[in-house]
Amino acid sequence: SAVISQKPSRDICQRGTSLTIQCQVDSQVTMMFWYRQQPGQSLTLIATANQGSEATYESGFVIDKFPISRPNLTFSTLTVSNMSPEDSSIYLCSVRTSGRGEQYFGPGTRLTVT
Amino acid sequence: SQQGEEDPQALSIQEGENATMNCSYKTSINNLQWYRQNSGRGLVHLILIRSNEREKHSGRLRVTLDTSKKSSSLLITASRAADTASYFCATDGESGGGADGLTFGKGTHLIIQP
Numbered sequence: 001s002a003v004i005s006q007k008p009s010r011d012i013c014q015r016g017t018s019l020t021i022q023c024q025v026d027s028q029v030t031m032m033f034w035y036r037q038q039p040g041q042s043l044t045l046i047a048t049a050n051q052g053s054e055a056t057y058e059s060g061f062v063i064d065k066f067p068i069s070r071p072n073l074t075f076s077t078l079t080v081s082n083m084s085p086e087d088s089s090i091y092l093c094s095v096r097t098s099g100r101g102e103q104y105f106g107p108g109t110r111l112t113v114t
Numbered sequence: 115s116q117q118g119e120e121d122p123q124a125l126s127i128q129e130g131e132n133a134t135m136n137c138s139y140k141t142s143i144n145n146l147q148w149y150r151q152n153s154g155r156g157l158v159h160l161i162l163i164r165s166n167e168r169e170k171h172s173g174r175l176r177v178t179l180d181t182s183k184k185s186s187s188l189l190i191t192a193s194r195a196a197d198t199a200s201y202f203c204a205t206d207g208e209s210g211g212g213a214d215g216l217t218f219g220k221g222t223h224l225i226i227q228p
Contacts, residue, residue: 001159033215033216035215037154042202042218042219042220042221043157043202043204043216043218044218045215045216045217048214048215090154092157094215094216100144100206101162102147102159102162103147103159103204103206103215103216104159105149105156105157105159106156107156108155108156110154
């Protein structure tokens with residue numbers, strides 16, 4: 001398994017501002033993922049972040065809105081840019097430790113945009 | 115878009131009873147994973163079942179997979195109040211390269227009555 005931490009755990013932000021969420025893993029992993037969980041909903045994949053290459057975004061998500069960095073094999077950041085109330089969600093970082101194996105999740109960042 | 119559908123969306127049972135949740139999906143998969151989420155927190159990985167497996171056990175959990183029907187079930191035996199949570203199935207598709215994240219179902223909210 002993997003131990004994943006996220007910062008911040010929660011934040012309340014003004015519309016029009018940006019927030020950067022950090023994800024730290026206790027071991028080196030190739031595959032990292034970012035998900036969004038809107039209130040009362042299931043999880044939706046935002047993008048896949050591989051070290052040394054640009055993130056791959058899912059349909060409906062764009063780099064200008066959700067820029068991602070992956071500087072090394074244990075760390076990634078997701079920025080939510082120019083926020084609106086519709087961005088209020090839980091954002092979760094996830095890693096896959098081996099091949100097509102288990103995927104583990106961080107504790108999430110609860111974002112509220114006012 | 116969501117891959118899976120959980121059934122039922124909500125389930126309330128008495129402590130000590132068994133709880134069964136079902137999940138259906140649409141495309142071919144490499145594996146299917148079940149998660150638990152307590153009160154909007156991070157996801158806890160419960161069990162992974164591969165496409166060539168039909169049944170898997172872990173403690174009080176039993177998972178079945180029927181790839182011909184594109185469905186899976188999660189059985190929790192001898193339920194406890196601490197099992198109250200939302201349960202999600204998530205599929206890992208067969209697309210090449212292992213680059214894809216998971217596609218989640220809508221989830222079942224399980225309430226265990228003391």
